[in-house]
Amino acid sequence: NAIVHFKDFTSSYYFFFVLCGVISLINEFNINIGTRLPLCPDVNSFYGTVDWIKQGPFPSLLFAFGHFFGAVHEFINVFIAINRATSIIAPRSHEKIWKYGIPISCAILVILGVVGSWHLFDTPTKFIGIPHEGKVYFIMLPDSRKHPEISNSRNAAITSIVSPVISVSLYTISICFLRKKWKLKIVRTEFSLLLLGLTSMLLGLPLAFQQLYFFMNKAISDEEVMILFQMLPWLFDLRFFSPTLLVLATDSNMRDKFLGMFGGKTEVSILIPSNHTVTSLQMWSWLLILYTIYVPIFIALWIVEICLVIFHRKDFTSSYYFFFVLCGVISLINEFNINVGTRLPLCPEVNSVYGTVDWIQHGPFPSLLYAFGHFFGAVHVFINVFIAINRATAIIAPHSHEKIWRYGIPIACVLLVGLGVVGSWHLFDTPTKFIDIPHDGKVFFVMLPDSRKHPEITNSRNSAITSVVSPVISISLYTTSIYFLRRKWKLKILRTEFSLLLLGLSSMLLSLPLTFQQLYWFMNPDIGDEEVMRLFQMLPWLFDLRFFAPTLLVLATDSIMREKFLGMF
Incomplete structure (x- = not known):
């Protein structure tokens, strides 16, 4: 092309x-x-x-x-x-x-x-x-x-x-x-x-x-x-095939040419004034179709894998799987939040309700949507930290590992709720509404909280800190774990724990693109509408990469999950 x-x-x-x-x-x-x-x-x-x-x-x-x-x-x-x-x-x-x-x-x-x-x-x-x-x-x-x-x-x-x-x-x-x-x-x-x-x-x-x-x-x-x-083979495929999807996600020029291969008539959104001409709305139609296909597939995959762990819990004995299930549940909640609060408002074919229905445009609905988005987003980020801690104790202190997490799991749950509240408590009473942004002859909607309610708190700063602290802690723990890996364990245990270590590490790495996006946003507070739109249009893809990646990685790295999954067929 x-x-x-x-x-x-x-x-x-x-x-x-x-x-x-x-x-x-x-x-x-x-x-x-x-x-x-x-x-x-x-x-x-x-x-x-x-x-x-x-x-x-x-x-x-x-x-x-x-x-x-x-x-x-x-x-x-x-x-x-x-x-x-x-x-x-x-x-x-x-x-x-x-x-x-x-x-x-x-x-x-x-x-x-x-x-x-x-x-x-x-x-x-x-x-x-x-x-x-x-x-x-x-x-x-x-x-x-x-x-x-x-x-x-x-x-x-x-x-x-x-x-x-x-x-x-x-x-x-x-x-x-x-x-x-x-x-x-x-x-x-x-x-x-x-x-x-x-x-x-x-x-x-x-x-x-x-x-x-x-x-x-x-x-x-x-x-x-x-x-x-x-x-x-899996690692090579990740390296060599990933640019094919990433270029469609990030490069509008390539996306236009690719979607242009499938033709389609142009349409006009009912929210766009009649003096605006729309020339490329079919691109968004194809994006909406793409979302409609792959998002339900990955949601179903998460549900199946969570059910496999629950129904076959005697085979999934490692305390790691508690965090895997928790990560899955929080990912599904976040995906619901993203679809309603970010993805659909960025699809001009279906986003008219965000500008015409009062209770959707402003009031408790967008306020709670925005607040819960930050709460569960922070919880998901710090779940990755606890997964890294879990992997570190499994390798550095194998004999005490299960005993540690017998008490560690309830403590971790309390801390996750606490960390989620710390980053989002101020948003629950902050008025938030969907505002329209005309862009390239189309109208898009984004959620905007009223910064006058809590002027001392910056959402972009909170997101940037959360996004940076989690990978720094996780990478430090994974590095320490890999160093200890060869010295501490018997072969049979090593095989299982190394696979789960790779799963946790890969999941964390695939969340880094969203981290860089949040960091860029924080470092540049005075960006214009054009660049705001570019950053918002990246969000659904970056969130999907973070929340859906573990569904495939667990099948690639964990032989127990792979056997149970294939056994269904």
Whole structure:
């Protein structure tokens, strides 16, 4: 789509987007052949019976190209971060820089790919069978005797660390410059692309943590190797496929072209004055259809998983699952709140009631909706903190873990209510109403509380503090847990707890894009209506990412949940 409509995608960013897509497809082909199929006992027999597949040039080249294109993809994210930084810090020189920067970056990407993989092209590699729970799995193993001075796990760990460190630094600098350097129209476009690049990078972090864990624990057993390898296809998919959805969520240009493929007649909202012409309302119709399809699916998935834990509670014995169920219930409440208070008011086809029905437009209804949104939002954020504490005690103090949480669960519930009240008590008596914002020939509605009621309290500051404190505490606890993981536990327990640790960590990471949005809002209190609309239009997608992500992550990481879920069919 970007190539066909290249005249509409003029930013140099899109070169890297297309390049990232091509490299992602190559990597996915490599992963499916070299990792996913060998880990499927139903179809992997030929990896042990066909000689040219089992050993020789085929697995050697597969392994070498996997490392080459994997490194190239990793450093494409760095160049995307550099591209976003120059577009914001040096906007007038940006296109001139990248006229020469693109060919230079291509040469550097090839060199960086070669640096991390050259030794593998002449290293004998073969598929070896690993019996595990009555089945045989195959993994690629290079002959370490060929180049004993080079460690593949070390190279992968260095690449996985260097790329996010550089990227996060550049994105942080860019966000600091964002409000000071540019006109509003440019800010709107570049902020969207900045968020796209930042979020894509964040979704690659779970794989980075896996690579780092692999490197830090060299004496791992076959059992643990299998756990790590079984995670790989899911982690690779998260890294390579996530930009396809994120670009539709953040980039209105791509969204317009994509939805334009499906045609449709334009419509006019009854709230838009007759002298306004609407040219792209069909986009919102397709968005509404998309919401109507996927939101109920994920809500049903949450309900099914909660019921599985409750009905099979003898199999879900870890205290972690209490917080999983609680997280699910709070997520469903938050989704109801988001759909009624944020998503529907941003859909011009159906939002007329927010401007015509008095009890919806102002009064107790929007006031309670706004207050409960902040209350349950804060509760959800701090549930992630208690999940991190739960995972930390499970690994650092395994023998006392269940005893701690016998009393810890009721204490946690009280604290969650207290923390929710602290951030929202003032909103329950604050008049709130839906206000209309004309934008691009359409009318949207957003909730606005009366700041005169409690002028000493800033909602954006509270949201920013909550959004920052939770990840800082959680990341510290997960880092400590990973450090202790290899030293403290027996293998059988390690396998279960490592899976739940990865689940909690991944869920927390997928809430970070919303954190950055809240932080940006707080740092820039004087933003205009245009930018307010851009931030509001991002909210439904960012909330869905936070509240629905655990439904898929638990199936990817937790074998007990996966077995119970598949057993339904």
